[in-house]
Amino acid sequence: xxxxxxxTLALIRRKYPDFKYMVFxxxxxxxxxxxxxxxxxxLVTTGGLHLKKDTPFDTKFKGGDCSYRILPNNVKHExxxxxxxxxxxxxxxxxxxCVLPVDRxxxxxxxxxxxxLSEEHYSFMGHISAPAPLLDNSRTAGKRLKELGVDIAFxxxx
Amino acid sequence: MLEESGLSTVxxxxxxxxxxxxxxxxxxxxxxxxxxSLGNPGDKKMQRDIIEAGFDLLQRNINxxxxxxxxxxxKKFGIF
Numbered sequence: 001x002x003x004x005x006x007x008t009l010a011l012i013r014r015k016y017p018d019f020k021y022m023v024f025x026x027x028x029x030x031x032x033x034x035x036x037x038x039x040x041x042x043l044v045t046t047g048g049l050h051l052k053k054d055t056p057f058d059t060k061f062k063g064g065d066c067s068y069r070i071l072p073n074n075v076k077h078e079x080x081x082x083x084x085x086x087x088x089x090x091x092x093x094x095x096x097x098c099v100l101p102v103d104r105x106x107x108x109x110x111x112x113x114x115x116x117l118s119e120e121h122y123s124f125m126g127h128i129s130a131p132a133p134l135l136d137n138s139r140t141a142g143k144r145l146k147e148l149g150v151d152i153a154f155x156x157x158x
Numbered sequence: 159m160l161e162e163s164g165l166s167t168v169x170x171x172x173x174x175x176x177x178x179x180x181x182x183x184x185x186x187x188x189x190x191x192x193x194x195s196l197g198n199p200g201d202k203k204m205q206r207d208i209i210e211a212g213f214d215l216l217q218r219n220i221n222x223x224x225x226x227x228x229x230x231x232x233k234k235f236g237i238f
Contacts, residue, residue, distance in 0.1 A: 027181040027223045028161040032216055087192030095199035104205050142163025153160045155169040156195045
């Protein structure tokens with residue numbers, strides 16, 4: 001394990017002694033099955049975003065809140081709020097695209113670079129110290145995106 | 159998990175060391191900070207440059223985890 005990672009994990013464990021990181025030994029690869037211009041794209045972020053009317057993420061939940069929220073494709077910036085406590089929200093409050101580049105993706109659809117955007121984008125939380133429940137929720141999210149005909153998931157941190 | 163569902167994914171990160179433990183297939187690594195994952199507010203060109211690097215990576219023929227270290231830097235106070 002690289003020294004920088006050992007230091008990072010030591011610092012994390014100082015604050016979160018029960019922190020469990022996950023290590024995977026192989027990489028599943030799904031190649032694009034069609035040209036990019038025919039692809040449907042969804043945004044998935046760990047920025048802790050949700051609609052103002054939605055239940056906020058539980059920032060006090062032991063191990064971290066592994067649930068996710070749906071952001072409809074026609075979402076407006078003013079409808080979104082950030083619950084994540086581990087980063088400064090002033091940048092995303094000024095420009096949602098710092099974390100969720102939905103306007104940029106809408107432009108790419110207009111330009112014909114990609115075919116369309118998913119009806120649903122998803123936001124998870126970051127700062128998860130017990131990530132095992134994320135596996136099931138990620139599978140559920142992936143299954144739903146496939147049902148919507150999505151080809152690409154573009155993932156961004158908070 | 160998303161790849162196993164049949165989606166092609168690309169992952170932007172500023173913590174390459176941690177993300178690589180989970181072995182996603184396509185990683186765009188940036189030396190940015192939380193809250194500015196795709197750059198400064200209003201920096202449309204930077205946002206597009208990062209996204210287009212992701213599009214390029216998606217179109218590459220890969221069969222294992224592939225990390226691209228992007229050279230972009232954030233402007234501070236209007237200068238680099």
